[in-house]
Amino acid sequence: MKIVLIGSGNVSTAFAHLFESLGHDILQVYSRSLDQAERLAAKLGTSATSSLTDINKTANLYVVAVTDNAIEQVIEELPQSLKGIVVHTSGATSMDVLTKFPLCGVIYPIQSISKDSDLRSKETPIGIEGNNEIATALLLEIGKSLSKKSFYCDSKQRLALHVAAVFSNNFTNALYQVAFDILKANNLSFDLLKPIIAETAEKVQHHIPKEVQTGPAKRNDQKTIDRHLDFLSGKPNWETIYQELTRLIRNKDT
Structure with a gap:
């Protein structure tokens, strides 16, 4: 299959290596920054461009892998005459932004993709x-x-997946940083929490999260909760987060 990659960031790079490993022909890489496009293109042995009007029009698949804020502008500037399928890779953007193309859709990887991400395991x-x-x-x-875990989902389901991924991944990681800061301020290593983090992650592989919930909120241990809130009193943002998550666990807001 002949493919044009529109974007040169983390997602585009991950897809580039995946497509290349499967023997597809990557014809071209686009980026607003020609330097970035050329860097990725050089790794793939293909051409680069920073002009959407110069996009190769012979591809079977056009993968728009840019930030959500840039998708609509990129789509608007892409030639409507493209004959191949045009897709974006966003979880939060409707397929409707692509309606000017006769064949279009979405390929959305449910994964936090960084420069080191590798989609080639076929497990994503x-x-x-x-x-x-x-x-x-x-x-x-x-x-x-x-x-091997690809599946059909419509735009509403994809948005639900994206929101759920933010809760389970982005928000959780932000809470890890809070924990890191608390420990650092008290001359303790974050490594001390890694076993319990790993254990929790393992539990949700086999159970509904609610079934394995533990902690003072689950036990309605108000004395411990009050001690924790007193400890956090100098950090109002952290105190608020603690209170809201305690309410969530106690099911007062659900």
Whole structure:
């Protein structure tokens, strides 16, 4: 398959290595920064451009892998005459932004992708959506080649996945940093928490999270909660987070 990558950041790079490993022909890399496009293109042995009007028009698949804020502008500037399938990779953006193309859709990896991410294990779930039966069938076929965990989901389901991923990944990581800061301020190593973090992550592989919830909020241990809040009194933001999560666990707001 002939592919054009529109974007040169983490997601585009991860997909580039995945497509390359499967023997696809990456014709071109686009980025607003020609230098960045050329760096990724050099790794792939292909051409680069910083002009959307110069996009190669012979590809079978155009992968728009840019930030959510940039998607609509990039789509607007892409030539409408593209014959291949045009997809974006966003979890929070509707497929409707692509309606100017006769064949379009979404390839959404449910993964936190950084420069070191590797999608080649075929273990990353990938959500697929197409604007018609032809596009959906073609994208599902592509999806199955990319991951054994590819599946169909519509735009609403994909948004739900993205929101859930923010809760389970981004917010959790932010809370890890709070824990890190608390320990550092008290001359303790964050390494001390790594076993309990690993244990919790392992539990949710086999149980509904609510079933394995522990801690003072779950036990309604108000004395301990009050001691914790007193400890956090100098950090009002952390205190608020503690109170809100305690309410959540106690099911007062759900």
